[in-house]
Amino acid sequence: MNWTWFHRLGSPKWFYGISGRWLPLLSVAAVLLLAAGLVWGLAIAPADYQQGNSFRIMYIHVPAAFLAQSIYVSMAICGLVGLVWKMKIADVALQQSAPIGAWMAFIALLTGAIWGKPTWGAYWVWDARLTAMLILLFLYFGIIALGQAISNRDSAARACAVLAVVGVVNIPIIKYSVEWWNTLHQPASFTLTEKPSMPASMWIPLLLMVLGFYCFYAVVLLMRMRLEILRRESRTSWVRAEVTQLTGRKS
Amino acid sequence: MNWNWGSKRMGKVFFLLLVREARLMFRRPGELVNPLVFFAIVISLFPLAVGPESQLLRTLSPGLVWVAALLAVLLSLDGLFRSDFEDGSLEQWVVSPHPLGVLVLAKVLAHWLFSGLPLVLLSPVLALMLGLPTDHIPVLLVSLLLGTPILSLLGAVGAALTVGLKRGGILLTLLILPLYIPVLILGSGVLQAALQGLPTLGFLLWMGSMLMLAITLTPLAIAAGIKISVGE
Numbered sequence: 001m002n003w004t005w006f007h008r009l010g011s012p013k014w015f016y017g018i019s020g021r022w023l024p025l026l027s028v029a030a031v032l033l034l035a036a037g038l039v040w041g042l043a044i045a046p047a048d049y050q051q052g053n054s055f056r057i058m059y060i061h062v063p064a065a066f067l068a069q070s071i072y073v074s075m076a077i078c079g080l081v082g083l084v085w086k087m088k089i090a091d092v093a094l095q096q097s098a099p100i101g102a103w104m105a106f107i108a109l110l111t112g113a114i115w116g117k118p119t120w121g122a123y124w125v126w127d128a129r130l131t132a133m134l135i136l137l138f139l140y141f142g143i144i145a146l147g148q149a150i151s152n153r154d155s156a157a158r159a160c161a162v163l164a165v166v167g168v169v170n171i172p173i174i175k176y177s178v179e180w181w182n183t184l185h186q187p188a189s190f191t192l193t194e195k196p197s198m199p200a201s202m203w204i205p206l207l208l209m210v211l212g213f214y215c216f217y218a219v220v221l222l223m224r225m226r227l228e229i230l231r232r233e234s235r236t237s238w239v240r241a242e243v244t245q246l247t248g249r250k251s
Numbered sequence: 252m253n254w255n256w257g258s259k260r261m262g263k264v265f266f267l268l269l270v271r272e273a274r275l276m277f278r279r280p281g282e283l284v285n286p287l288v289f290f291a292i293v294i295s296l297f298p299l300a301v302g303p304e305s306q307l308l309r310t311l312s313p314g315l316v317w318v319a320a321l322l323a324v325l326l327s328l329d330g331l332f333r334s335d336f337e338d339g340s341l342e343q344w345v346v347s348p349h350p351l352g353v354l355v356l357a358k359v360l361a362h363w364l365f366s367g368l369p370l371v372l373l374s375p376v377l378a379l380m381l382g383l384p385t386d387h388i389p390v391l392l393v394s395l396l397l398g399t400p401i402l403s404l405l406g407a408v409g410a411a412l413t414v415g416l417k418r419g420g421i422l423l424t425l426l427i428l429p430l431y432i433p434v435l436i437l438g439s440g441v442l443q444a445a446l447q448g449l450p451t452l453g454f455l456l457w458m459g460s461m462l463m464l465a466i467t468l469t470p471l472a473i474a475a476g477i478k479i480s481v482g483e
Contacts, residue, residue, distance in 0.1 A: 138429040145425050149416050155483040159412045162475045166408055170430050177433035
């Protein structure tokens with residue numbers, strides 16, 4: 001297998017160039033997918049026979065929850081790459097992913113609470129999945145706080161990488177222990193998981209939304225990373241040339 | 252990294268570190284007592300807050316003992332590496348020929364012996380005050396014996412990452428408390444099960460395997476954290 005692309009990722013300049021080419025494509029994909037999924041899911045898809053129209057918040061809730069979990073895993077992978085190959089881009093990706101992941105976890109919790117009121121009759125129940133998502137939000141807060149507390153940029157990146165890797169080893173343990181705890185304390189739990197199997201007119205918009213959210217994440221992450229790279233490499237000549245070209249005046 | 256356990260020297264270094272830690276601890280006996288007093292005070296806050304009704308306190312006792320123990324361990328962890336960091340011992344550890352993972356394991360073991368183990372020994376008294384039946388005390392002891400080393404090991408990861416920071420204390424709790432949740436769930440779960448007359452062995456085996464996992468993996472993370480903090 002040809003590994004040149006991987007070695008090239010070590011160069012911020014190369015990454016800046018290639019991400020500039022991906023960005024328009026990903027943005028268009030994100031807008032199209034989200035627009036199609038939202039219109040289909042919120043307006044066209046049939047109402048649930050039990051929950052009525054309130055189930056439609058699922059089209060935001062489920063993609064956000066998906067993304068919150070996979071962003072944490074991707075952060076741990078970035079952390080491992082950063083620790084092993086000392087790759088700056090991986091450090092940047094890790095630290096710039098954390099706020100997006102925290103927002104996704106927050107959105108998932110918020111929509112979950114709003115959805116819970118008509119469905120369960122309470123904004124918050126100590127359901128296993130809700131609790132696991134809350135813990136995930138706390139893990140994101142920890143990484144963000146650690147990254148901000150350490151002033152040296154490289155130390156901060158490596159500390160966050162270690163914490164992300166430790167966290168990702170813990171996540172399965174946390175998830176299963178929380179599920180176990182829940183079955184211990186509330187035998188007759190609310191069964192969010194045992195929904196009637198969805199017809200295609202309901203899950204296709206959901207799939208579109210999930211893909212759209214992933215594209216949205218990629219777009220936001222690339223934009224944040226590009227900004228951070230410009231900030232970090234601000235002394236190099238290529239960044240100066242780039243900024244001069246973008247703003248039209250000497251930096 | 253050469254993990255040569257067979258060599259006499261590594262074992263000797265491990266032992267010498269333990270003795271050093273013990274000597275340092277006994278020169279400042281106040282630090283030994285502080286987590287214990289904290290543990291006792293937190294436990295006695297709960298009856299004051301929720302009322303002295305014995306049935307309620309008995310139901311709550313597994314959770315209360317575990318939460319208080321967890322907070323006491325966390326409190327004692329803040330200073331785990333601090334003095335070694337300030338006087339330069341940690342740097343010597345990093346440049347020494349011995350694997351850093353083994354050295355930190357000795358450090359964490361010493362910490363557990365002098366702050367975790369006394370908590371375990373004190374816990375039956377406090378649990379009895381909360382109304383936990385006497386025949387469940389052995390289960391409580393075993394669960395704390397298996398659980399508190401995990402708390403020390405996981406907490407040491409956070410302590411290693413934050414040792415170089417001026418105000419590491421609150422950050423440490425933020426980093427570590429989410430990771431403590433499985434131990435808390437299993438630890439109080441085993442007592443809940445005992446109170447309901449259910450078998451407890453499965454929980455204890457789970458905790459034992461988590462302890463093995465923690466002993467195996469966390470020294471690597473602690474060592475990485477110390478290298479980052481020292482290198483800064």
